[in-house]
Amino acid sequence: MILIGGSTGQLGKEVVAQLLRHNAKERFVALARDPDKAKIYIDQGIEVRYGDFDDPGKLTAVFDGIDRFLFISTMSTNRGEQQGLVVDAARAAGVRHIVYTGLAIRDIERSGVRDLMASHFETEDRIRESGMKWTFLRNTMYAEAIAQIIGPQALSDGIFLPGGIGRVPYALRTEMGEATANLLLQEGHEGKIYQITGNSAWSYTDIAASLSRMTGRNIPYKEISEEALAATLRASGMPDFPIWLTLGTIRDIRNGQYEITSHDLEMLLGRAPKSLDQMLSAIFA
Numbered sequence: 001m002i003l004i005g006g007s008t009g010q011l012g013k014e015v016v017a018q019l020l021r022h023n024a025k026e027r028f029v030a031l032a033r034d035p036d037k038a039k040i041y042i043d044q045g046i047e048v049r050y051g052d053f054d055d056p057g058k059l060t061a062v063f064d065g066i067d068r069f070l071f072i073s074t075m076s077t078n079r080g081e082q083q084g085l086v087v088d089a090a091r092a093a094g095v096r097h098i099v100y101t102g103l104a105i106r107d108i109e110r111s112g113v114r115d116l117m118a119s120h121f122e123t124e125d126r127i128r129e130s131g132m133k134w135t136f137l138r139n140t141m142y143a144e145a146i147a148q149i150i151g152p153q154a155l156s157d158g159i160f161l162p163g164g165i166g167r168v169p170y171a172l173r174t175e176m177g178e179a180t181a182n183l184l185l186q187e188g189h190e191g192k193i194y195q196i197t198g199n200s201a202w203s204y205t206d207i208a209a210s211l212s213r214m215t216g217r218n219i220p221y222k223e224i225s226e227e228a229l230a231a232t233l234r235a236s237g238m239p240d241f242p243i244w245l246t247l248g249t250i251r252d253i254r255n256g257q258y259e260i261t262s263h264d265l266e267m268l269l270g271r272a273p274k275s276l277d278q279m280l281s282a283i284f285a
């Protein structure tokens, strides 16, 4: 039996939808912490088990009879410690195989968001040391996040960010969910690290050009300083933590930290992932 962690989140919902498309309802159960959010699954006759990663003592029942656990990472600020305890609970309960969704980045030690993102690699280490079988899905940046980062004014005024000429191999969360569901239903992925990325990588100049083609208007990309972006974000009322995350992530983009491209997503999908034009059309439709 497969357990889908984070099943009520955005990526988890895509995974569940794809598992249903494969008629695999009897092969998985959904982990949720909020009964209201889990109602969508109860209504479809999907088994739901309730648990909170911040209460690992109660996860024994959640992991009972589970062979394979899709561990979708959280965004908790204590993520390293929290997720480590979840790994321990899974091992103690006899889970055989963990599939963990981490991060596709070149050098975590030089990352502008190291303090949060290093916990992905600490969790991978904890899983390796546990003796359970593992598969690591190192996910690139969701294409869906482009809209948030470039802001609502991008389609009228242009893109103003300190991203330089750094490129990111964006992929749609829908396609990442589809690839993850395919993997969960297959054998032979144990001990593998997959870089879940697009087949190409794109800069903000590429995004601006794509949006220009899409809208028929000239949408420019203009480089600004980190200080200028920080001032704009502060003026919009954004709290300190998301400001730190946004600035550090864009610094990583500028420094080429996301420039990893692989064909692992294509392999798991069984087709090429969507192009930048196709992704932006889907996002801005």
Ligand SMILES: NC(=O)c1ccc[n+]([C@@H]2O[C@H](COP(=O)([O-])OP(=O)(O)OC[C@H]3O[C@@H](n4cnc5c(N)ncnc54)[C@H](OP(=O)(O)O)[C@@H]3O)[C@@H](O)[C@H]2O)c1
Pocket: 005, 006, 007, 008, 009, 010, 011, 012, 032, 033, 034, 037, 051, 052, 053, 054, 072, 073, 074, 075, 076, 101, 139, 140, 141, 142, 145
């Ligand atoms: N690749 C990227 O661009 C990117 C961007 C942002 C985040 N991420 C990472 O990818 C993960 C999945 O993305 P997403 O868009 O699906 O995020 P999401 O919608 O926030 O989903 C996170 C899921 O984790 C669950 N969760 C969080 N804390 C938990 C806890 N203490 N116990 C049990 N479940 C808990 C949430 O439960 P509830 O539904 O009850 O809230 C939710 O189902 C994120 O959590 C983050 O680590 C990646």
